[in-house]
Amino acid sequence: MKKINVIMPKLGMTMKRGEILEWRKKAGDPVRKGEVIAVVQSEKLTGEIKAPEDGCLVEILHDAGAEVPVGEAIAIIETEE
Structure with a gap:
């Protein structure tokens, strides 16, 4: 199994941090690419984070409401590969 970090994206040129407004999935849920x-x-700006691969969302590293630096992992997806 392979673990993939889901990172906080850079939504704008000057963005340094982003706030997680909501999680649409919870830890343990299957996800599709x-x-x-x-x-x-x-x-x-407001943006959606999409699953980069099929797998399982095994861990959420920051709760809704958290401010996270751009490029930092916010969740981990485990794939079958």
Whole structure:
């Protein structure tokens, strides 16, 4: 099994941190590549985080409401590969 970090994306040129608005999946849920798993926002933009691969969302590293630096892992997905 392979573990993939889901990272806080950079939604805008000046974005340094983002807030997790909500998790659409919870730890233990299966996910499909391209499926929305969370919603995040910067000072100006709101965006969806999609699963990068099929697998299982094994761990959520930051709860909704948390502010997380761009590029930091917010969750871990485990794949069959």
